[in-house]
Amino acid sequence: MAAIRAAEAAADKVAALAGTWRQTGAAGDLLRLRDERIRAGAVVDAALDTAWGDRHAEPAPPDLFRPAPGELPDIALSALTPDTLASAMHHHGALIVRGFFTPRAALDFRTDIDAVQAALQGYLDARAEGREDDRPTSQKTLFQPVPKSGGLHKGAATAFLGMSGAVGTMLSPLVSQRLLDRFETLGLRGLLQGYFRDEPCLSFYKSVLRRAEPLQHPAEWHQDGAFMDAGIDSLNLWVALSTCGAGTDSPGMDLVPQRLRHIVQPGTNGALFKWSVSGATVAEDFAGPLARPRFEAGDALFFDHFNLHATSSAPEFTRARYAIETWFFPKSRCAVNQIPVLW
Numbered sequence: 001m002a003a004i005r006a007a008e009a010a011a012d013k014v015a016a017l018a019g020t021w022r023q024t025g026a027a028g029d030l031l032r033l034r035d036e037r038i039r040a041g042a043v044v045d046a047a048l049d050t051a052w053g054d055r056h057a058e059p060a061p062p063d064l065f066r067p068a069p070g071e072l073p074d075i076a077l078s079a080l081t082p083d084t085l086a087s088a089m090h091h092h093g094a095l096i097v098r099g100f101f102t103p104r105a106a107l108d109f110r111t112d113i114d115a116v117q118a119a120l121q122g123y124l125d126a127r128a129e130g131r132e133d134d135r136p137t138s139q140k141t142l143f144q145p146v147p148k149s150g151g152l153h154k155g156a157a158t159a160f161l162g163m164s165g166a167v168g169t170m171l172s173p174l175v176s177q178r179l180l181d182r183f184e185t186l187g188l189r190g191l192l193q194g195y196f197r198d199e200p201c202l203s204f205y206k207s208v209l210r211r212a213e214p215l216q217h218p219a220e221w222h223q224d225g226a227f228m229d230a231g232i233d234s235l236n237l238w239v240a241l242s243t244c245g246a247g248t249d250s251p252g253m254d255l256v257p258q259r260l261r262h263i264v265q266p267g268t269n270g271a272l273f274k275w276s277v278s279g280a281t282v283a284e285d286f287a288g289p290l291a292r293p294r295f296e297a298g299d300a301l302f303f304d305h306f307n308l309h310a311t312s313s314a315p316e317f318t319r320a321r322y323a324i325e326t327w328f329f330p331k332s333r334c335a336v337n338q339i340p341v342l343w
């Protein structure tokens, strides 16, 4: 009971801070709201039963899709419901949703990502001179590490993320709030409640704003579940902010277009990393063509921790690709090692 009361109190505090920030629009309130979302996430406990059902114990949903070989279920935003989402995920392991963001919203978030990357660089430069606290408020709202949480940032991980073209979404108080507001407007909270039968939270580590340059070498195939606690449930929402993928000059995503229900043994058969799956294993284990969808700016892709995928690489991909990736968990089956954040 004490744990439930603590979780409720934490959620109340986040809601109150969100209300305050909406009224004042003050940078300090925005920073406090972001920090509290992360602090409150620490009381999200996978052992705490917040669910009102177990979707895994229910009969399988009907298969509403018949994608051609090498393709994935593909719908317009207006057709996105808990039923279409559950059907696609259960039978095909992924779902493409066209026009999830409007072209205007996609453009705005691309501009935001450039601003966050510049603010990260400004932070690193200022930190090198010991004056990171002296940055203008406008820069702190764009990029600000979480205070008193040295362990959370894993040492140099923040800088590494910046170099690889990804910045943790929650490291930007302003853009994370804009994104959550957009999700709220789109009804994503209700969709996830219906899908998970539980309140959603999101991952601090795995939710990122990306500006990815074309790869010099083929990317490694992987399942994100290889990095996460066992026994979890998840849903990743990847939104392309640039036109990318097949037939474009910007890299999208390659996917095994199948529902997988286990972690494929990583680190063998020529895999480069202990968490990755080699192209040879993918070719041997999965018959049929792989999926390489084309995405317009604003199109989204849902998949989960069992989906086997890789960033596309090919000579024709010469232009950077912008995307926002947000990993959600149900509170009762969250990957605690990915640091849940309260939404």
Ligand SMILES: [Fe+2]
Pocket: 222, 223, 224, 309
């Ligand atoms: Fe991944």
